[in-house]
Amino acid sequence: MSKIISVCIPKGGVGKTTTAVNLAASLAVAEKKTLLIDVDPYGSSALALGFTPDKIKAGISDIFNLSKNISFAIHKTELEFLDYVPSNVNSMITDEKISKFSDNRVILKNALKDIKESYDFIIIDCPPILRGFTTNAITTSDSILIPIQSGHLSLDALDKLFEYLEWVRDVCNPTIQIEGILLTMYEEDKVMQISARELQQRYSQYLLNTKIPFTNxxxxxxxxxxxxxxxxxxxxxxxxYLKLAGEIISKN
Ligand SMILES: Nc1ncnc2c1ncn2[C@@H]1O[C@H](COP(=O)(O)OP(=O)(O)OP(=O)(O)O)[C@@H](O)[C@H]1O
Ligand SMILES: [Mg+2]
Known part of the structure; x- marks a missing residue:
């Protein structure tokens, strides 16, 4: 059975893309057939996987404007078990047009219907906003993975996200689960330990064992x-990230 996980929080620069790319790659290293989808119009996952614009034949904008079947947008990567659908929303005009399409919450869900079962995991990298593309991603997801930058606990972003998930459960995906909260950019210093403890107190049931260290x-x-x-x-x-993949594989 396939599992779809969106990497999501309404806060920029906390490690969503880094986590989506490295988790997807680590699942592939563990020989789980994995598809990474980038639904962030300004997404940088293409850079992270070495996809320059000339290597991208189709992407998420072709899916959202319904001009191509998702199979045309699936790219092979250096890793045998990892496939990739890039975000190719690369001009303001396209961005505006696509945003209109993404008001329809089930485009991605419909697009994934035929290919979903070919994968063990589908990982979706979301933009730092809670509408449009993100709602499409969450509507089709089984769970969400929430990266939090250690030491800069964005508890209000977390509160906003949990409120949004209540709305999602009412309106478009009653069964969405929380895969877990992941501490990113972690360093063993006092501030980090205090903020990890604070998170532990408020959200212990969701906190993953794995922490991602700060590393250049x-x-x-x-x-x-x-x-x-x-x-x-x-x-x-x-x-x-390999440990995170292991933690997620064993939970599922
Ligand atoms: N564990 C880490 N240690 C050091 N730097 C990191 C770590 N994780 C991410 N970064 C860096 O932090 C920056 C932001 O990361 P990333 O792009 O993954 O965040 P994001 O949440 O996807 O941002 P956005 O909301 O803009 O899409 C990048 O330069 C990335 O290389
Ligand atoms: Mg990002």
Whole structure:
């Protein structure tokens, strides 16, 4: 059975894309057939996977404007078990048009119907907003994974997200679950430990065991267009994302 997980929180720069890319790659390393979909119009996952515009033949905008079947937008990656649907919303005009289409909440769900069962996991990288593309992603998801930047606990973003999920359950996806809250950019210092404890007090039932350490190697790997497991598999960051993949596989 296939599992669809959206990586989502209404806060920018907290590690959503880094997590979506590196989790998807780590699931693929564990030989789980995985599809990564980028629904962020300004998404940077293409850079992180080494997809320059000339390598992108179709993407999420063709799916949302209903001009192509999703199979045309699926790209093979360097990893045998990882496929990829890029975000190719690359001009203001397209962005505006596509946003209109994404008001229809079930476009992505319908698009995934025929291919869903070919994958063990489908990971969706969301923009930092709670409407349009994100609602499409959440409508078709089984669960959401919530990255939180350690030391900058965005508790109001979390509260907003939980409120939004209540609405989602009422309106478009009654069975959406929380896969977990993931601490990203973690360092063993006092502030981090205090904020981890605070999160533990409020959201302990959702907090994942894995923490992603702060490491410039994640930036460096992205610069070279590779998930960290293909750039430096024995680094702490790569091990953490492999551990996260293991934690998610064993939960499911
Ligand atoms: N564990 C980490 N250690 C160090 N830097 C990190 C880590 N995770 C992410 N970063 C860096 O933080 C920046 C923001 O990360 P990312 O793009 O994944 O965030 P995002 O939540 O997807 O942002 P946006 O909302 O703009 O899409 C990037 O430069 C990324 O390389
Ligand atoms: Mg992002």
């Amino acid at each position: 190697l994640l930036n460096e790997a992205m610069f070279y267009g590779k998930p960290l497991c293909l750039y430096n598999i024995s680094s702490g960051g790569s091990e953490a």
